Amino acid sequence: MTTFIALNQSNLPHLPESFVRPTYDRSKLKAGIVHIGVGGFHRSHEAYYTDELLANTQSTEWGICGVGLREADRKIGDVLKQQDYLYTLIVKHPDGKIENRVIGSIIDFMLASDDSSAVINKMANEETKIVSLTITEGGYHFNPVTNEFDFDHPDVQHDLANPTTPKMVFGYLTAALKKRRDEGLPAFTIQSCDNIQHNGDMTRRMLLAFARKQDPDLATWIEEEVRFPNAMVDRITPVTTSADIAILKDAGVDDAWPVVCEPFHQWVIEDTFSNGRPEWEKVGAQFVPDVTPYETMKIRLLNAGHSVLGLLGSIHGHQTIDGCIADPLFATYLRRFMDIEATPVLAPVEGIDLEDYKSTLITRFGNPNVKDNLARICLESSAKLPTFLIPTIVENLKKGGSVKYAALVIAAWCYYSDKGTDKNGEALDIIDAMKAELHNAATGTANDKLSFLKLEDIFGELINSETFTTEYSRQLDALYTKPDIAQLMGALIE
Numbered sequence: 283m284t285t286f287i288a289l290n291q292s293n294l295p296h297l298p299e300s301f302v303r304p305t306y307d308r309s310k311l312k313a314g315i316v317h318i319g320v321g322g323f324h325r326s327h328e329a330y331y332t333d334e335l336l337a338n339t340q341s342t343e344w345g346i347c348g349v350g351l352r353e354a355d356r357k358i359g360d361v362l363k364q365q366d367y368l369y370t371l372i373v374k375h376p377d378g379k380i381e382n383r384v385i386g387s388i389i390d391f392m393l394a395s396d397d398s399s400a401v402i403n404k405m406a407n408e409e410t411k412i413v414s415l416t417i418t419e420g421g422y423h424f425n426p427v428t429n430e431f432d433f434d435h436p437d438v439q440h441d442l443a444n445p446t447t448p449k450m451v452f453g454y455l456t457a458a459l460k461k462r463r464d465e466g467l468p469a470f471t472i473q474s475c476d477n478i479q480h481n482g483d484m485t486r487r488m489l490l491a492f493a494r495k496q497d498p499d500l501a502t503w504i505e506e507e508v509r510f511p512n513a514m515v516d517r518i519t520p521v522t523t524s525a526d527i528a529i530l531k532d533a534g535v536d537d538a539w540p541v542v543c544e545p546f547h548q549w550v551i552e553d554t555f556s557n558g559r560p561e562w563e564k565v566g567a568q569f570v571p572d573v574t575p576y577e578t579m580k581i582r583l584l585n586a587g588h589s590v591l592g593l594l595g596s597i598h599g600h601q602t603i604d605g606c607i608a609d610p611l612f613a614t615y616l617r618r619f620m621d622i623e624a625t626p627v628l629a630p631v632e633g634i635d636l637e638d639y640k641s642t643l644i645t646r647f648g649n650p651n652v653k654d655n656l657a658r659i660c661l662e663s664s665a666k667l668p669t670f671l672i673p674t675i676v677e678n679l680k681k682g683g684s685v686k687y688a689a690l691v692i693a694a695w696c697y698y699s700d701k702g703t704d705k706n707g708e709a710l711d712i713i714d715a716m717k718a719e720l721h722n723a724a725t726g727t728a729n730d731k732l733s734f735l736k737l738e739d740i741f742g743e744l745i746n747s748e749t750f751t752t753e754y755s756r757q758l759d760a761l762y763t764k765p766d767i768a769q770l771m772g773a774l775i776e
């Protein structure tokens with residue numbers, strides 16, 4: 283019988299030799315960072331950069347205390363605790379090489395619903411210099427219709443009425459900042475690591491709206507004292523599967539929740555912090571005065587590229603992003619979309635050759651070992667496409683550029699939302715906060731061809747552009763007549 287070594291601190295010396303492991307003294311680490319939302323992406327990105335920094339500098343200031351705000355976070359908390367907060371990052375290279383790296387930067391974890399005051403006290407502790415976030419788009423309570431903070435959410439109402447026992451992120455941040463102000467401590471930095479344009483500005487605006495309603499004096503203090511650096515974050519991190527856990531077992535290590543990722547990683551951050559920061563530039567992060575061109579480039583090429591493949595590929599019956607890239611039709615279509623529609627409306631980015639960037643993207647997407655499932659890519663498309671794809675269409679319409687590649691993607695999204703199956707009738711796993719609205723609008727296509735585009739929160743004014751609706755209707759008709767997405771894609775790239 284094969285025996286496995288359980289991943290924990292005392293077993294570190296007994297791991298297989300090939301495993302990279304923390305060389306720094308974890309027992310000396312202070313939690314300078316409290317991080318809310320310990321999903322795969324945090325563990326492949328910020329926790330990875332920080333681990334590399336700790337290994338390189340022997341700094342003791344920048345350990346990470348993870349926080350989970352949702353009951354669903356209990357499992358990751360339990361797993362991490364059992365493993366002394368260690369986990370394996372399985373870095374999968376395109377040539378099949380695998381690097382197993384045990385990350386040691388996370389040193390604690392707290393589930394907010396178990397003890398909300400412990401979480402507030404941790405954030406308010408003098409040692410905490412940064413509170414970072416990966417809470418997904420939905421966690422920001424931004425209402426795209428009013429462009430304002432959404433006070434209607436029950437958790438927001440709860441937090442306004444119960445400031446010392448909050449439930450949502452802004453309730454925790456205000457409670458902790460209030461404590462720091464009352465105790466004369468400096469404010470922490472709030473650092474969003476979500477894939478949102480101007481993620482720092484968004485966090486600031488939402489937090490201030492909430493805080494103003496709760497305690498206007500505190501809001502003024504936050505406005506003056508707290509910094510919210512914008513950042514572009516990047517590393518493809520598919521969902522961990524049981525096969526990944528089995529890979530480690532084959533190597534002799536029992537890790538209940540490793541993280542898988544590609545070798546590429548990028549982090550471009552605006553250098554504005556309230557209370558000091560780790561020297562992440564020593565391990566490859568880039569500090570810049572303005573992150574805008576980097577984030578626009580990434581969102582409109584990488585993330586939009588993912589959605590293009592995700593929606594078209596789902597209908598075709600592809601399962602993963604690398605599966606799409608292995609299909610020359612999909613690879614060519616993606617490159618055409620990037621070259622003909624996305625790039626002409628992008629501003630130049632200092633120090634980056636866009637042609638190289640796009641070629642690298644195709645190689646990254648094609649990594650046959652990173653099995654990034656299309657279901658993950660298409661998850662919450664209603665929150666993604668308004669920033670990933672719609673602005674490219676709008677800007678092309680303004681300057682008379684091409685919109686046909688994107689129009690087919692929107693038509694495919696309508697078909698996908700309407701039928702919920704691929705072209706062979708296989709059910710698709712659709713997860714979206716607006717799933718019902720998307721489905722209703724899409725089924726309306728039978729009577730009104732433009733029904734899907736009437737979802738104004740998503741498509742804005744697109745319905746008023748005759749150029750767009752003509753192209754879209756043409757594609758939609760063809761798709762509904764015969765759902766042969768490959769043929770339609772082929773016709774566009776001829």
Ligand code: CS2
Nearest residue numbers: 477515516517518585588659
């Ligand atoms: C993906 C991203 O969610 C998505 O649709 O495009 O999660 C993507 O993998 C990351 O932004 C890569 O950094």
